[in-house]
Amino acid sequence: MNLQEIINNLDLKVLTEPKDFSAIEPTCGYSSDLLSCVMAGAPHKSIWVTLQAHSNIIAVATLLELSAIVITEGAMPELATLARANEEGVVILSTEKPTFNVIGKLWEMGFHC
């Protein structure tokens, strides 16, 4: 399943610069709001669902080459954080929905790993 399908199905807002999301295939999914856990546990090139919007999420995404970060509950990163994400090529997506619903929907779509 590619990132464009996920964006469409979950009605996610793209906060970073547009790119060809249909060419990005997340390997798996992961969720935690503790960045130390994410660094230790999120699979390479996976999609990460969190409500943490602090600028350190960019460093973590870069480290693990994550396919995308989905920020839940409408939490908004600072503009400087989004600028850094664009510099690093990190995709940030946003939704008003809570993490539980996002993961449930991904599972329902057949995105299992």
Add this chain to the structure above:
Amino acid sequence: MANLIKPFRTDLHVHTVLSPCAEVEMIPPLIVEYALDLGITLIAITDHNSSANIEAVQKAAFKTPLNVLPGMELQTREEVHSLCLFDTIEQIYQLQKLVTETLPPIKNEAEHFGEQFVVDETGEFIRREEQLLLVSSSLSLNDAWKFVNDLGGLFIPAHVNRKAFGLLGSLGLVPTDIQIEALEISKHLNPEDAAKQLPQVRGYPLIQDGDVHRLDEFNGKMTLYLEAPTIDEIRMAIHNNNGRLVGFS
């Protein structure tokens, strides 16, 4: 004539009965007595998101060798705890105003979280704090850092090695878009081992406190060499400037 640099055995992270997780023994006269028994002459009172018992401890320490700085252990929206340390009560009350406005209005349930007592300098009950203090302000770490710095205070992420509410647990790395001057490690971690175990803290000055919730939790292993117990002097010690320094025993 220049003042002399003197050693101050120091603990900059001390709770009172206002913090729901602190023991009921954490009343001003006992805090002063136990600190002095350990030879500690400089403390900061740092209750969770609150400053209402600081003046009582300062009064209890009046005419003793113990210096009491106003502080707060602030919980920002990233679920990170940071020490906010100041020289004056006016500064901490400015921070308090902002923090009070940014806490979610949730009432404390003493049964589950513990009592939150405001007391006088003898430890006598004045009132219960109704607002639950063990919650995150909606302030971001960056905004809180800026506010404290602009007020002339010192902002030090607390017990960074702890999984719960520690900077490294919540945010993985020390943020580099703000100028964090020092990090606090908890008393169970030897400062010399900290840099080995936690590569993220390398290059940052460390302080070590007791995170005192009970009278027997004063640390007393850190000594600051200062001319006077002020934020400016502590800042110099942290940066190892002008002969001021931080020592561990």
